[in-house]
Amino acid sequence: MRRLSKIIFLPVVFFCILLTGCPGQPAARANRAARGDPETVPARPSVITDYSGKNSGAAIPQWAQAYLEMKEAGVEALDGYEDRYVFVAFNTGSNFAALGQWQEGFRPELDFALLVSRRIDRRMLLTAASYPDDEYGAFYEMLVRAASNKVWSGAERRDFFWLRRQYTDEGDYDEIETTAPLVFDAYEFFILVAIEKIVLMQQVNALFSEVTPSPPLTREQNNAVNRLKDRFFDGF
DSSP: EEEEESSSOSSOOOOEEOOOOOOHHHHHHHHHHHHGGGGGGGOEEEEEEEEEGGGGOOOOHHHHHHHHHHHHHHHHTSSSOTTTTEEEEEEEEHHHHHHHHHHHOOOOOHHHHHHHHHHHHHHHHHHHHOOHHSSSSSHHHHHHHHHHHHHSOOOEEEEEEEEEEOOSSSOOSSSSOOOSSSEEEEEEEEEEEEEHHHHHHHHHHHHHHHHSSSSSSOOHHHHHHHHHHHTTTOOO
């Protein structure tokens, strides 16, 4: 049986928010591995065989190329995005029409909450010296939950891009057993969302004050939460 390390192909469309982060402490990396973070395993070799605008001779948009190379940080470094946080909603599968329906139905006023809550979750995972629910107590889970339920304002849908990849039967995959096809195509859809940094920071800071951890935090956890708040947007 062939073994693969990252991608197990499914014939149905599934939704995934593609997030990235900077290298963190070993505990944070272990946390990401336990949650199935794709950064913890190498990518399966693939080639881009088609993308939106290719037939008309258009190049891959600058923001999409920056995202493919450096994720959100790459887009935020581009001219015009210095004062904004960038989020990219990502979906993949074999059914182009179903993916098209997903992107057409995407609304920042409804869907941004999941994007920002996942980024807050990632931020806390990467800064925790131990597991975040140990270090930050109930504040960790309650903050992420509150972020996912919050009505956020100011987020704007900027652009949309799709590509088709062909995953190739190359390399040595020894981590996960699968009967998936050795060579297959998959579409990837990306929706670019941006929000002014000051607008998001104000809303996140307000969210901090709205969360009342239950059970109450220990003294050590409370100190850790205060340190987190003080530097929360460093590298966010």
